[in-house]
Amino acid sequence: MTRLAALLGLELPLLQAGMGAVAGPALCAEVSLAGAGGTLALYKEAPERAARLVREVAAVAGGRPFGVNVVPEVSGPDRCLAQLRAVLPVLPGNGFVTSFGLPAADAVHAVRAAGRPLVVQVGTPDDADAALALGVSVLVLQGTEAGGHLLGGQPVGSLLAAVRDRHPDAVLAVAGGIATGADLADAVARGADGALAGTVFVPVAESTAHPRFKRRVVEAVAEDTLVTSLFDIGWPDRPHRVLRNSLTTGAERGRAAFIATTRVDDRAYPVPRYSAAAPGATTTGRVEEMAMYCGRSCARVTAAHPAGVTVARIRREYETARALPTGPHPRTPPAPHRTQER
Ligand SMILES: Cc1cc2nc3c(=O)[nH]c(=O)nc-3n(C[C@H](O)[C@H](O)[C@H](O)COP(=O)(O)O)c2cc1C
Structure with a gap:
């Protein structure tokens, strides 16, 4: 159990990234049912449709916590606030909100007023400072290894070291380079409270990617x-x-x-x-x-399974790696991992 898992009610300290065109209700629900943090992408969704999608997840997520993801830079601050106002009343009580980049103060206020944890992804130490000053619950530190849009220019290891140094008590997750339980254990051994992953969930059965x-x-x-x-x-x-x-x-x-x-x-x-x-x-x-x-x-993403199988595999690898006696954990060697996934 890490502070990230405890805070969000997860069995594994892993969040699935909200991903436009990829992370719909089915992926979000399956990831959460498997014990990680499933997240529904709201991207440019109209507020009414966003609320309908949240209800769809809630109907099948079996009471497990899941999140909704906003991208204020793309939706614009007004649409972002409208999305939040539409989804927060229908998001179950253990739900959380993730934001790609710093949200505006009124969006932060809406999430806090609804009593939901706010998870904000940033890519620089300065933005980490700014997000913590806004009072976010969890900071996701995105390194340049990550898939999708990049919030900074630093690899994830040095970014984590710099932010952990400045903020020893903050709940920090990393994003970029996480596809196996050994990757996750390595991040935790280096001072993270967990991780957020996108690429590893793109090929799974419930993803809506082409x-x-x-x-x-x-x-x-x-x-x-x-x-x-x-x-x-x-x-x-x-x-x-x-x-x-x-x-x-x-x-x-x-x-x-x-x-x-x-x-x-x-x-x-x-x-x-x-x-x-x-x-x-x-x-x-x-x-x-x-x-x-x-x-x-992607080098360590070698098969397209149901999301639950992928999360269970990451969980097994994570528990094995955490049980090793000392030091940073070795990364999963590519060859045996390929055999296991197929
Ligand atoms: C296909 C794809 C779409 C993404 N779309 C979003 C998005 O809509 N919102 C968001 O917060 N992050 C998005 N991201 C970025 C993730 O939040 C995260 O930074 C990234 O997936 C981490 O690196 P990884 O893909 O190597 O795990 C996306 C990533 C991918 C791969």
Whole structure:
């Protein structure tokens, strides 16, 4: 039991990242049922639909705690507050809220007034200071190994060391590079109270990522990812780690023509080339040219199981690694891990 697990009521000190186009009600509920912290992505969702999705999770999560994730930088502060006002009344009492980046003061106030723990992800020591000054319950420190948009420029190990040094009593989780229980145990041995992981949950059965996106994550090694600012339509000025594709290797930027369509509740949304939107299960078109967010941890993601099987595997590995006598725990060697997952 770590302070993160105790605070949020989890059996394993692991949060699943809210991920636009990937983390819907089924993934969130399954992760929570397995004892980790499932999280529903609200991204740009309309408030009424967001509330409906939260009710869907609550109906099947068996009373286990789960979270909702907001991205104020993308939704904008007004939509973010509207999302929170819509979901907080229907979020069960043991639910929590996660935010990608610092939320505005009124959003923080709404979460605190509802008595819910607020988990905020940052990428720099200065933003860590600012988040703690806002009174957040848990700080997630994102390193540059992470998949998706990057909040800072430091690898996770040095960021954790710097923030732990400044804030010995803060509840800290790391994000980036976590795909096995040994990775998690290593982070805890280095001073974290737990971790948040995204990439490892992209290929699982309940994820709503497009099948081709899932397959590419399973097949990828760390060098198949890169940090770029290419996919900036809808989310400018924020570098992101994605899988390489014909756009990232192309010599120059092409036309932002529509290349795909994503359906949400029977409405079709055109996707331009260089859009920040990731391909989901309802996306059709030139999926290979879209932003497939993926962290360097993909090297240790080697199969697509149900989420419960993945969480159970991480839990077994974590307990084994924590039971080792001393020192930082060795990372899971890739070869035996591959055998076990298949
Ligand atoms: C496909 C994908 C989509 C993501 N979308 C979101 C999101 O909507 N909200 C959010 O808070 N973080 C999002 N992230 C970032 C995660 O919060 C986290 O920083 C990252 O997944 C950690 O690195 P890892 O992917 O190597 O585990 C996303 C990550 C991935 C891989």
